[in-house]
Amino acid sequence: MTPDPAQSLADAVRGATAVLAAAGVPSPKVDAELLAGHLLGVGPGRLRALLLGDTPAPEGYADLVAERARRIPLQHITGVAHFRYLELAVGPGVFIPRPETESVVQLVIDWLAAPGRPARPKVVDLGTGSGAIAGSIAHEVPGAEVHAVEFSEFAHAWAAKNLLPLGVRLVRGDLRDALPEHDGTFDVVVSNPPYIPAEAVPNEPEVALHDPPEALYGGGADGMELPTAAAATAARLLGPGGYFVMEHAEVQAAWIARMMETTGHWTGITTHQDLNGRERATSARRLASPTGGADREAQPGMKG
Known part of the structure; x- marks a missing residue:
């Protein structure tokens, strides 16, 4: 009918x-x-x-x-995705932000709100897609200097529509080698990288047929190439005591925690559950040295 x-x-x-x-x-x-x-x-x-x-x-x-x-995504029909307090322009060529990612943003905001954090934090979102994470932080953390990196030409165009009015500094680049001129200067690095294994085709037609493959598949049989690269880039970009948060699949939580432990770059590695009780994000703080030297919290104004 x-x-x-x-x-x-x-x-x-x-x-x-x-x-x-x-x-x-x-x-x-x-x-x-x-x-x-x-x-x-x-x-x-x-x-x-x-x-x-x-x-x-x-x-x-x-x-x-x-x-x-x-099964054309609702957001492609309306041209809008609602994410936290934002209305994001979306369409073909960009990953539609999911509600569970809102809790990743909340982890960043809660960390920045704690005593002793930078008054004007410097934050970067690696693989920003539509700009949901970077835009929300720029909107909800007054005074933050927010950067965003996106590799896809199409997603970058959507992100520009959403982020430039919010003052986010958007660059087109690869999260694996992004922003070398900013090494050691960020207070927060956040990322929702592609992480689906190569053979794990999503069940939902909206995802399998309409989300861009480069936003879904993380590289390698286990999908962990880009999450591993995002963690390495975060270690390079953060100053000592800086905070890193990464979204991932529930089944990848233990692997990611072990991977981060073996690098010697991190302390306080913590797995976080989303609103449905699934282990969907991991956070950690950057050690002062890659060999496990004394860690210190980021101080107000600290940029490395």
Whole structure:
């Protein structure tokens, strides 16, 4: 069945929900409402009020529902991804930010808020994609000097739309050798690098068919080449006592902790759970020397 545009909004949303559920969309009712709200230009609260009346379905609603039923990502249809306090411009060629990454941003913000941290911290996001992490830190940490690195030409273009208005210093480059002129000067390095193993094709069509492969696969059979490189770059860019946070797959947590321990660059290696209780991030502080010399906390204004 296809929603009839001559229907009332309420009937059209009910029909759209059934269409999306039959297509296997994970959250059919939410997506049906979000598509309607997108066309009407209203938020969830106003939409619920309109659903109680005799408001007609907006023109073009059936077409958008049909696109979503083909498992085109909702964010590609609306052109917007909501992440913490930001509305990010997204579309083909850029990884759609996930809600679990919001907790990675929170780890950075909590660390910077602790006593004795730099008053004007210098932060870099390696592999920024749409700019979700870097943009959120720039938005929520007044005075922070935020940098972002992205290799993909398409993702870099989306990141520029999102980050330049926030004052983030965006560069196009490879996280493996990024920003050598800034070695030892950052207070925080954060990264959500590609980490999916080569043979692990995602189950969701939205991911497998629409997220760019270079944002998914981490290199090597185990997917750990880019996460390992991100940790090495973080060790190079951070000053002593600086903080590193990296997102990863739940099953990779123990491996990443061991990898970081063996380098001798880190202390306080900690695995963090996301809101669903899954081990999805690892943090650590940079030692004063790669051989395990005395560590010290970053002091206000410290840049290496």
